[in-house]
Amino acid sequence: MEPAGRRGRRGAMLPLLGALLLALVAGATAWPHPHHGAVGHGAAGLAAAGAAFGGGGERRYRDLALQRMESVRSSFAARRDLATASSSTSRVFHVTDYGADPTGATDATDAINKAIADAFRPPTNATMTGGIPDLGGAEVHLDGGTYLIKAPLTLPASGGGNFRITSGSLRASADFPTDRYLIELSASSSSRSYDYEYATLRDLMLDCSYRGGGVNVVNSLRVGIDNVYVAHFATDGVAVSGGHETAIRNSFLGQHMTAGSDPGERGFTGTGIRLDGNDNSVTDVVVFSADTGIMVTRPANSISGVHCYNKAAGFGGTGIHLKVPGLTQTWISKCYMDYTSIVAEDPVLLHVSGSFFLGDANVVLKAVNGVARGVQVVGNIFSGRDKGVDIVALDGKFGTVEQVYVQQNSATGMTVKSTAARGAAEGNGSLWTVDFGEALLFPDRIGHVQYSLVAGDGFPGHTLRNVSGNKVVVATDKAVSATVHVLVDQNAN
Ligand SMILES: *[C@@H]1O[C@H](CO)[C@@H](O)[C@H](O)[C@H]1NC(C)=O
Numbered sequence: 441m442e443p444a445g446r447r448g449r450r451g452a453m454l455p456l457l458g459a460l461l462l463a464l465v466a467g468a469t470a471w472p473h474p475h476h477g478a479v480g481h482g483a484a485g486l487a488a489a490g491a492a493f494g495g496g497g498e499r500r501y502r503d504l505a506l507q508r509m510e511s512v513r514s515s516f517a518a519r520r521d522l523a524t525a526s527s528s529t530s531r532v533f534h535v536t537d538y539g540a541d542p543t544g545a546t547d548a549t550d551a552i553n554k555a556i557a558d559a560f561r562p563p564t565n566a567t568m569t570g571g572i573p574d575l576g577g578a579e580v581h582l583d584g585g586t587y588l589i590k591a592p593l594t595l596p597a598s599g600g601g602n603f604r605i606t607s608g609s610l611r612a613s614a615d616f617p618t619d620r621y622l623i624e625l626s627a628s629s630s631s632r633s634y635d636y637e638y639a640t641l642r643d644l645m646l647d648c649s650y651r652g653g654g655v656n657v658v659n660s661l662r663v664g665i666d667n668v669y670v671a672h673f674a675t676d677g678v679a680v681s682g683g684h685e686t687a688i689r690n691s692f693l694g695q696h697m698t699a700g701s702d703p704g705e706r707g708f709t710g711t712g713i714r715l716d717g718n719d720n721s722v723t724d725v726v727v728f729s730a731d732t733g734i735m736v737t738r739p740a741n742s743i744s745g746v747h748c749y750n751k752a753a754g755f756g757g758t759g760i761h762l763k764v765p766g767l768t769q770t771w772i773s774k775c776y777m778d779y780t781s782i783v784a785e786d787p788v789l790l791h792v793s794g795s796f797f798l799g800d801a802n803v804v805l806k807a808v809n810g811v812a813r814g815v816q817v818v819g820n821i822f823s824g825r826d827k828g829v830d831i832v833a834l835d836g837k838f839g840t841v842e843q844v845y846v847q848q849n850s851a852t853g854m855t856v857k858s859t860a861a862r863g864a865a866e867g868n869g870s871l872w873t874v875d876f877g878e879a880l881l882f883p884d885r886i887g888h889v890q891y892s893l894v895a896g897d898g899f900p901g902h903t904l905r906n907v908s909g910n911k912v913v914v915a916t917d918k919a920v921s922a923t924v925h926v927l928v929d930q931n932a933n
Pocket residue numbers: 564565
């Protein structure tokens with residue numbers, strides 16, 4: 441159902457259209473607004489029209505047509521003036537009003553920076569967290585254009601909150617600095633803890649032209665990066681450092697525009713998203729080319745609904761790299777790791793669940809000091825190519841393993857590894873050995889064993905003889921025909 445507000449607006453358009461048609465047909469060009477000179481101008485137009493008909497002749501007729509056009513144009517200009525005048529209180533800053541070239545042919549850096557500077561004049565004395573000026577919802581509007589920029593769009597160091605940049609494309613020029621980003625939320629000279637708050641970058645296409653990166657968010661609070669497409673970055677698509685609560689959502693990042701099976705995939709470099717801060721979230725994002733999809737170097741970030749096919753693990757790429765040894769505090773859910781792996785260095789508090797790993801993609805626990813504590817890799821599905829790749833693999837030796845649960849994952853074409861397993865041995869004898877070498881994740885580590893011996897009519901004495909090398913040996917005091925069922929857990933508790 442159409443909302444009433446919308447219908448109302450369309451209704452208001454009709455008289456406007458009618459007036460315009462009337463102006464065209466009659467040559468009457470007076471715009472019905474008392475405050476503008478267009479009324480006088482229109483009257484002159486009418487007089488001229490009378491003269492033209494009186495005299496006849498093709499040339500005069502053309503003059504008349506030209507005059508009509510001119511008057512219509514001036515009435516539009518009048519309207520535009522009115523619009524601009526009435527919008528002096530509006531907080532939408534159109535970059536084309538500042539002379540930015542929306543065709544991308546000429547440099548627009550200064551013009552857009554001027555629009556940003558105006559947007560950063562606070563309309564009131566209201567402030568946000570820590571005294572950040574409240575910009576009242578100011579919007580820098582890119583008017584659906586493509587703009588060439590030769591230097592980063594930098595936000596004023598005075599800081600600001602409650603603003604957005606939206607609706608257009610930015611393209612780095614061939615001489616754009618390679619160590620910068622197209623949009624930088626960064627105020628290096630500031631003494632505040634946070635310089636920007638509730639800043640939204642929305643509906644933007646950022647083409648870095650293989651120079652520098654897309655967006656850099658420094659010491660900012662509650663930044664939203666929403667429906668943004670970042671391409672051709674040389675460094676990072678989006679980088680976040682310091683600050684809190686940057687939400688990167690519904691976005692697409694790729695160094696090269698490709699939909700997979702790219703012949704240049706081995707050569708992809710750069711990082712889709714770099715999180716060098718806490719408390720950020722990445723949701724519903726695709727990283728379709730880059731050496732590393734998401735690089736995380738600080739704790740307390742969440743990643744969900746991300747599809748990484750940035751560069752296959754077989755070509756040396758990584759989907760999500762958690763480089764936060766000893767204090768990981770990262771939760772990953774509902775992701776699609778498409779030939780790309782999750783690498784976690786000394787994971788301490790890591791959760792990976794509900795995700796799909798395709799093409800031998802897996803989870804790699806990488807030892808730095810050899811600590812894995814509070815890790816859950818549970819309820820994921822894996823699809824491999826029968827090459828014997830483990831769904832969870834270790835890179836290095838772990839001396840400390842506590843509360844590590846790799847369980848209830850399912851796989852085809854890969855080797856399921858787990859921190860808990862069950863098995864059985866049957867036969868006629870006095871020693872029963874169950875080898876968990878294939879099933880368990882950590883070598884030579886069984887923290888807990890439970891077994892039961894089923895010996896039919898027999899009633900042998902029996903004991904757990906040996907637990908080492910991930911093998912469990914049960915012995916009876918005499919040869920019997922029996923089955924021994926064993927449950928093991930790599931956690932001791
Ligand atoms: C804003 O603050 C300035 C300086 O303290 C003051 O002069 C001005 O009246 C204030 N404006 C409003 C709208 O409160």
